[in-house]
Amino acid sequence: MSTPLNLKIIIGSTRPTRAADLVAPWVEAAARSHGDFAVDVLDLRDWPLPMFAEHAGTIGDINDPTYSDPLIKRWNDIIKGGDAFVMITPEYNHSIPAVLKNAVDSVWLSFGFRNKPVAAVGYSAGAGGAIRAIEHLAHIVVEAEAVPLRNAVLVPNVTAAFDETGAPTDPVSAAALGIALDDLAWWGRALKSARQQGEHLPGIWRMRAAMETAAAPANQ
Numbered sequence: 001m002s003t004p005l006n007l008k009i010i011i012g013s014t015r016p017t018r019a020a021d022l023v024a025p026w027v028e029a030a031a032r033s034h035g036d037f038a039v040d041v042l043d044l045r046d047w048p049l050p051m052f053a054e055h056a057g058t059i060g061d062i063n064d065p066t067y068s069d070p071l072i073k074r075w076n077d078i079i080k081g082g083d084a085f086v087m088i089t090p091e092y093n094h095s096i097p098a099v100l101k102n103a104v105d106s107v108w109l110s111f112g113f114r115n116k117p118v119a120a121v122g123y124s125a126g127a128g129g130a131i132r133a134i135e136h137l138a139h140i141v142v143e144a145e146a147v148p149l150r151n152a153v154l155v156p157n158v159t160a161a162f163d164e165t166g167a168p169t170d171p172v173s174a175a176a177l178g179i180a181l182d183d184l185a186w187w188g189r190a191l192k193s194a195r196q197q198g199e200h201l202p203g204i205w206r207m208r209a210a211m212e213t214a215a216a217p218a219n220q
């Protein structure tokens with residue numbers, strides 16, 4: 001068997017009494033039994049990241065940034081070690097929770113999400129299944145140069161969505177999670193292989209270089 005992909009499952013709600021605790025164990029168990037992944041759960045409760053406060057003065061060495069807080073550095077390092085990501089998100093005001101957005105924003109200048117796949121598992125108290133949050137999440141992770149996957153998992157009516165064993169009561173949920181994990185493994189391997197063959201520099205660096213060239217006086 002080939003080396004397992006390093007899969008990070010990020011739990012995107014930290015709220016006391018959160019419904020995430022119904023969803024996350026199911027996702028983690030499915031990922032562990034899938035066979036393609038070495039699984040690491042990143043519960044944002046265990047990562048009390050300060051609200052984003054980076055600036056040029058907090059970075060230090062751009063190739064090994066210091067950041068404003070040692071926890072931010074550890075968070076960047078841990079994300080950099082991932083090959084693929086599952087983000088478990090509820091819907092808060094038609095988007096993802098601020099803690100999850102901050103966790104993505106905090107991966108700054110390490111490019112830890114770059115050229116890696118992200119699958120979304122969304123859930124909500126109502127009928128929407130966090131579909132709007134998942135759409136937002138796809139837009140957000142694109143800017144982190146990650147690859148959001150088409151096949152997401154929606155869990156509506158989350159408080160009634162699992163039986164006493166923790167299994168989903170709707171077979172669609174189990175099927176959707178299986179499909180998302182299969183896609184994550186395929187994309188994870190494809191992108192890992194591509195990264196190993198070499199990557200372009202991040203777009204922001206290439207754009208800066210192009211603008212510096214454009215601004216330089218023409219050779220006489």
Ligand SMILES: Cc1cc2nc3c(=O)[nH]c(=O)nc-3n(C[C@H](O)[C@H](O)[C@H](O)COP(=O)(O)O)c2cc1C
Nearest residue numbers: 013015018019020090091092093094124125126128
């Ligand atoms: C601040 C806030 C905003 C919410 N906004 C939405 C929403 O826009 N759409 C929706 O379907 N549910 C919304 N809900 C209900 C959540 O789907 C539900 O509370 C869910 O359990 C939240 O996940 P959590 O318990 O793991 O934090 C909202 C809940 C909170 C706390």
